[in-house]
Amino acid sequence: MSADVGDRITLHANAVDTPDRTGTIVGILGTDGPPYRVRFDNGDETILTPGPDATIAAPSVSERVEQVAGKAGEKASELAGEARATAEDVTGKAARAVADTASRIAERFQK
Incomplete structure (x- = not known):
């Protein structure tokens, strides 16, 4: 079978x-x-x-469509989580770069 x-x-x-x-x-x-x-x-x-x-x-065709839609939704959620983590990482790097630049500018004004 x-x-x-x-x-x-x-x-x-x-x-x-x-x-x-x-x-x-x-x-x-x-x-x-x-x-x-x-x-x-x-x-x-x-x-x-x-x-x-x-x-x-x-x-049936409608049941198969539901199965595929469910899998697509699961994959979309997984990819959204990965994108969120990447965005947080990139945002953190950008924030650190801005803070470093601001710190260097502040040091120049102090001289």
Whole structure:
């Protein structure tokens, strides 16, 4: 049973009073398939090799767009943090340069 990252997996329960578990495949650990890293809808994450009681379905176009948008948002946040750190570093260097220049000018006036 092969799947891609982002596919939905449902583990059908073997007992009447046990609900099915549904999640998203977030990683493929085998070379051509299982085992998969699965994040279930309740937030739990596990590694599993699906058995005959599992079904895998590709997400709809809108679900795939949501996944891609979520990843893009995460990357944008990461890049914004890096840009913020760089800007703070550059601002600090500029402030030190201004302070050094002001100090040298003040020393000249004192002479």
